[in-house]
Amino acid sequence: MTHQYELMVILTPEVDERQVAPTLDKFLKVITNDGGSIDKVDIWGKRRLAYEIQKKTEGIYAVVNFTATTEATQELDRQLKLNEQIMRTKVLRSEEAQAMVATEAKRTEEKAARKAAKAAKA
Numbered sequence: 001m002t003h004q005y006e007l008m009v010i011l012t013p014e015v016d017e018r019q020v021a022p023t024l025d026k027f028l029k030v031i032t033n034d035g036g037s038i039d040k041v042d043i044w045g046k047r048r049l050a051y052e053i054q055k056k057t058e059g060i061y062a063v064v065n066f067t068a069t070t071e072a073t074q075e076l077d078r079q080l081k082l083n084e085q086i087m088r089t090k091v092l093r094s095e096e097a098q099a100m101v102a103t104e105a106k107r108t109e110e111k112a113a114r115k116a117a118k119a120a121k122a
Contacts, residue, residue, distance in 0.1 A: 002036060002067050004094035009080065010059040010087045013046055020060055023085065028064065030076045036068030053087045065094070 011020060020043050028038050044061035053059065068076075073091055080089045092100075 002069055003073075004039075004065065004067050005073055006092050006094055007064040007066065007076070008088075008090045009062045009064070010049070010053070010089075011062070012054075012085050012087055013056060013058040013060060015060055015085050017043075017045060017060060020062060024062055024064065027076060027079055027083075028066070030079060031066050031068045031072050034069060034072035034075075036066055036072055039065040039067060056087065059087055 009024065011023070015023065021041065024041060028041075031038060040063075042063045042065075044063065046058055046060050049057055049059050077089055077091050080086050
């Protein structure tokens with residue numbers, strides 16, 4: 001059974017940004033060889049990290065949306081973690097990612113409503 005996933009990858013800043021797509025394609029063959037599909041590859045480029053990872057303050061971010069089996073996704077994650085150019089990975093099922101975004105948006109709205117109510121009382 002296949003599911004939709006979202007993969008976020010942070011590559012070391014030493015990687016040439018033109019090499020990010022070919023590097024990711026090499027790993028994404030695991031998905032396509034297993035019958036899955038790559039829906040979208042979004043390369044954000046070099047960004048500042050929230051905290052140091054491997055003594056680096058920047059990384060090249062990429063987000064990949066794909067459809068695959070659980071086994072293929074686990075193999076992709078395993079191969080990404082073995083590569084020295086990859087600093088961090090995070091794989092989420094799309095439903096989980098959307099739920100997390102919705103929960104955070106609701107929390108932000110509630111906080112804004114409490115702040116507005118507090119300001120109205122004052």
